[in-house]
Amino acid sequence: MAWRRRGGVTASWPYNSAPVSTSNYILEARNLVKQYPAVTAVDNVSFGISSRQCFGLLGPNGAGKTTTVEIMEGVLPPTSGAVFFRGGPIGREFRAEAGIQFQSTALQDFLTVSETLKLFQQLYRRNEDLERLIEECALTELVDRDTRKLSGGQRQRLLLALALVNDPTVLFLDEPTTGLDPQARRNFWHLLERIKDRDTTIILTTHYMEEAYVLCDEIAIMDRGHIIAQGSPESLLKSHYDDVILQIPTTDFPGALHDIPHKILETQELVEIATADVNETIKRLTDHHVPLNHLRIRPRNLEDLFLELTGKELRA
Amino acid sequence: MMRRVLAVWHARNLEFVRDRASFGWSIFMPLGLVFGLAIIFSGEGSDEFQVAVLVSDATAEVDESVHPFLETRFVEFLPVSEGDDVLEDVARHQLDMLVEFGDEVRYWINEESPKGYLAERLLLQTDAAAMKQVVTGNAVRYVDWLVPGILGMNMMFSSLFGVGYVVVRYRKNGFLKRLRATPLNALEFIIAQILSRLILIMATTSLVFLSVKYILDITMEGSYLTLALVALLGGSSLVSLSLLVAARVSSEELAGGLLNMLSWPMMLLSGVFFSLEGSGEWLQSIARLLPLTQLLEAARLVMIDGAGIGVIWPQLAALAGMTVTFLVLGSALFRWRFA
Numbered sequence: 001m002a003w004r005r006r007g008g009v010t011a012s013w014p015y016n017s018a019p020v021s022t023s024n025y026i027l028e029a030r031n032l033v034k035q036y037p038a039v040t041a042v043d044n045v046s047f048g049i050s051s052r053q054c055f056g057l058l059g060p061n062g063a064g065k066t067t068t069v070e071i072m073e074g075v076l077p078p079t080s081g082a083v084f085f086r087g088g089p090i091g092r093e094f095r096a097e098a099g100i101q102f103q104s105t106a107l108q109d110f111l112t113v114s115e116t117l118k119l120f121q122q123l124y125r126r127n128e129d130l131e132r133l134i135e136e137c138a139l140t141e142l143v144d145r146d147t148r149k150l151s152g153g154q155r156q157r158l159l160l161a162l163a164l165v166n167d168p169t170v171l172f173l174d175e176p177t178t179g180l181d182p183q184a185r186r187n188f189w190h191l192l193e194r195i196k197d198r199d200t201t202i203i204l205t206t207h208y209m210e211e212a213y214v215l216c217d218e219i220a221i222m223d224r225g226h227i228i229a230q231g232s233p234e235s236l237l238k239s240h241y242d243d244v245i246l247q248i249p250t251t252d253f254p255g256a257l258h259d260i261p262h263k264i265l266e267t268q269e270l271v272e273i274a275t276a277d278v279n280e281t282i283k284r285l286t287d288h289h290v291p292l293n294h295l296r297i298r299p300r301n302l303e304d305l306f307l308e309l310t311g312k313e314l315r316a
Numbered sequence: 317m318m319r320r321v322l323a324v325w326h327a328r329n330l331e332f333v334r335d336r337a338s339f340g341w342s343i344f345m346p347l348g349l350v351f352g353l354a355i356i357f358s359g360e361g362s363d364e365f366q367v368a369v370l371v372s373d374a375t376a377e378v379d380e381s382v383h384p385f386l387e388t389r390f391v392e393f394l395p396v397s398e399g400d401d402v403l404e405d406v407a408r409h410q411l412d413m414l415v416e417f418g419d420e421v422r423y424w425i426n427e428e429s430p431k432g433y434l435a436e437r438l439l440l441q442t443d444a445a446a447m448k449q450v451v452t453g454n455a456v457r458y459v460d461w462l463v464p465g466i467l468g469m470n471m472m473f474s475s476l477f478g479v480g481y482v483v484v485r486y487r488k489n490g491f492l493k494r495l496r497a498t499p500l501n502a503l504e505f506i507i508a509q510i511l512s513r514l515i516l517i518m519a520t521t522s523l524v525f526l527s528v529k530y531i532l533d534i535t536m537e538g539s540y541l542t543l544a545l546v547a548l549l550g551g552s553s554l555v556s557l558s559l560l561v562a563a564r565v566s567s568e569e570l571a572g573g574l575l576n577m578l579s580w581p582m583m584l585l586s587g588v589f590f591s592l593e594g595s596g597e598w599l600q601s602i603a604r605l606l607p608l609t610q611l612l613e614a615a616r617l618v619m620i621d622g623a624g625i626g627v628i629w630p631q632l633a634a635l636a637g638m639t640v641t642f643l644v645l646g647s648a649l650f651r652w653r654f655a
Contacts, residue, residue: 073494075653092499100497106489108327110334115327122323123498160496 025084026051026201027072027170027189028071032081034067034225042078043225050217050279054192054202056216058209058306064225066103066174066206072203073100073172082270085170090284096124099168101159103175103205107147113158114143117165137161137191153184171195173204177211189214211217223310240308241300243276247283249294262286320500321406324508328482332516339415342516344476346524351531353466362447365391365435368402370416383417391435394546404573406432406621407453421446426453439608442461460535463528464615465588468550470524471517472582474563475554479513482502483562484571487652491492496652503647510555510643517551537622546618548629550611551633582608608641609632 025048034042042064053207057065060225070076074090107116117134120262121127134140137157141148146216150158156176163171177185179210185208192215196202206212212219213233220230229236262281263274275281278297284294333339369378374397375521380386386393393452396402400568406424414424421443427450439446449526486492495505500596522544528534535542560577564573585592585599586608592600603609614631617623625632 001646073497075493092501096499098497098547102490102494102497104490105494106486106491107494108331108491110331111327115330119323119327120498123320123495123500125499 002088009280025049027088027203028084029072030082030084032068032071033079034064034071034076034084035079040225042071044081045222045225045227046081047220047227047230049115049201051105051201051215053195054204054215056208056219057203057205057222058219059205059214059222060207060300060310061119063222065222066220069172069174069205072149073098075100088108088235090217096126096166097169099166099171099200100154100164101165101171101173101176105159108159109148111147112144113147113150115148117161118160120162123167125299126166128165130165133164135162136194137164138187141282154179156180156184156188157191160188164195169199170201170203175201175205178207185211206225209306213302221306221309226310228309229305237302237303240305243274243280243300245298245304246273246275246278246281246285247271247291247296248292250272252288252291252294281292317504320504321508321511324489324495324505325511326510328508330453330513331376335429337450341518342460342474345475346467346520348467349551350463350524350528353462361500365412365438366394366437368405368411368414369390370394370402371395371397371415373397379604383421383443385415385439388438388442391438392595396397396535405452406455407451409453409455415446422449423447424449425453426451426462428452428654450514454535456535459532460620461591461616462589463525463532464612467521467525468586468612468615469583469588469606471547471551471578472522472554474520475513475516475551476579477514479509479555480556480558480562480575481568482570483509483559483569485564487562487566488568492652502650502652503643506559506643506647506650508551509559513555514548514551517553517555518547521551529612534619536619538618540622542623542625543618545625545632546552546611546614546635549632549639550607550614553607553611553635553642555647556639560642560646560649562650563646566651585609587612604634607635607638607649611640 028046031048032042032045033040034176045064045068058070059065067076071078071081072084072090072255074094083090087098099178108119109121114134117130121130134143137160139154139157139161142154142158147158160173160176163173176192177188179280180188192204196215202215203251204212204215216233218230218232219236220227222228229240231239248271250266250271253266260273260281265272265274273281282292282304283296285295371378374395376395378386378393378395402411402414403424405574406414408425408431409426409429409432412429412431416422423436423439423446425436425448427433429466436448446457483492486495492505529536557578560573560576562571565574582588585603586606587603588608592603610631613621614628614635617628617631621627
């Protein structure tokens with residue numbers, strides 16, 4: 001029937017027999033394309049995710065990461081390409097094993113936290129213990145509260161709990177901390193760390209580089225529907241950079257120094273100098289009588305990498 | 317499958333019952349509507365006498381030159397032909413008299429009908445030799461005929477708008493997309509919605525029916541169980557139709573337009589306020605394609621004529637067929653996502 005065809009992301013697979021994958025990945029995207037009338041949101045994207053890995057998909061708004069993830073979740077059919085779960089095409093069985101937290105979602109009105117959890121739990125054959133889940137997601141005090149009356153952080157914890165009610169093998173988290181204050185975001189990270197300890201495979205999309213750095217074993221950076229870099233955060237930084245960043249307040253930085261042979265990024269408050277030889281650069285600064293009281297040295301981070309690769313600010 | 321259906325059904329019931337405004341409206345609106353309209357229409361309708369005249373061609377006007385009685389003012393003469401169920405209407409006081417002008421003049425009246433008695437006096441003044449025939453039967457008031465129409469209309473609105481809008485809202489706010497990410501399939505979701513709304517419809521319709529029955533003392537000749545079966549199948553077909561309309565729509569405005577496009581023809585053609593008996597055959601054929609027409613025909617046959625399942629099975633079969641057709645199409649066309 002049509003609703004089944006719509007759900008199967010291999011609908012556009014060009015061969016007659018069901019495609020299979022011989023890779024060792026638990027989840028694999030192969031040659032995914034999603035074409036809309038005015039734009040190609042995902043353009044021939046392929047990658048694999050190993051079991052028990054936390055895989056991060058990073059990119060600015062409109063990069064195609066949510067579209068890619070929704071195709072992998074099986075809720076959006078691709079124009080072409082296929083997604084494999086344990087080597088076979090994804091279908092209803094996959095939905096039974098997957099937990100999904102969408103970027104934005106509505107819940108049934110007038111239901112409490114506990115009723116909402118029970119509703120979703122009963123949709124699955126395999127169930128997580130609700131008491132444990134409620135405790136783990138810090139919802140104990142909220143079980144009788146109407147879901148419409150939750151704060152942003154409380155709601156995100158509930159949505160995460162809903163994604164975990166079936167004790168999923170694969171957990172999709174689409175920008176789960178967007179809109180949360182720093183404290184709530186860090187609490188959420190602690191929660192995810194505990195979930196990682198359960199050996200669940202996690203696919204995380206995020207705007208936040210620090211989040212990806214803290215949580216992800218491997219990341220892929222997307223821009224304009226393509227993956228432009230992929231690897232572990234450390235290996236990506238190592239392969240792209242052999243320098244560090246010196247930060248000096250703009251007011252301390254003399255104009256004559258702009259001709260030093262290093263990359264300089266100047267903002268209203270800070271001047272950032274990228275250098276592979278810290279001693280030599282500090283000597284040059286000292287020679288020019290630059291006060292070093294407020295000098296800071298920081299390693300390269302994923303935000304630098306993204307800026308370098310795409311020329312865009314990450315938090316667009 | 318049943319576990320998932322029951323889970324969604326239970327959640328929808330909780331949502332509906334806790335939404336006090338919608339819940340209250342669903343109970344009090346039909347009650348107010350039935351009593352209001354029953355009071356407005358509880359008169360005898362026309363002040364004119366209505367006399368059926370047996371003719372060979374019922375589509376032509378009654379020829380006044382045939383008999384002086386036909387020239388009488390303030391009498392509406394309705395041409396009818398052999399085979400029409402006119403005697404039944406005379407028996408129920410819905411027509412005051414039936415007259416046949418042949419070699420001899422014959423007429424049929426119900427002696428319990430006051431207007432029939434007066435119509436007879438008028439006829440005998442112009443033709444004292446007219447031969448009297450008597451039919452018997454209890455009077456059926458307009459309100460007896462109207463109540464099934466109002467109840468059916470309320471079921472229609474509750475089904476079409478109460479389900480269609482909710483599904484479109486779920487789709488628009490992303491709740492359907494969230495459900496799509498679970499093992500729940502379209503048929504399970506739709507069955508849960510149908511069951512939830514059916515229970516509400518049956519409960520409110522029963523409440524309104526019983527209130528009207530005892531306060532207005534409306535006619536109920538048939539079996540309550542048979543009437544419940546009619547309501548159940550009628551409600552199922554209307555809810556399924558609503559889900560078919562809402563299967564792909566993502567805009568409340570469009571859904572409203574489509575639901576109005578369905579409800580208004582049913583209001584006008586299904587016999588809610590007046591019968592289509594005198595209208596063209598083609599119009600009656602179109603009306604029979606509408607679930608509300610089948611529902612009202614069957615309900616009136618049970619309530620007014622005391623018909624059993626053996627008589628109303630064609631209407632029941634039509635309603636069951638429509639339910640299955642709408643359900644299958646609705647499931648096949650169902651879209652979870654907001655486009």
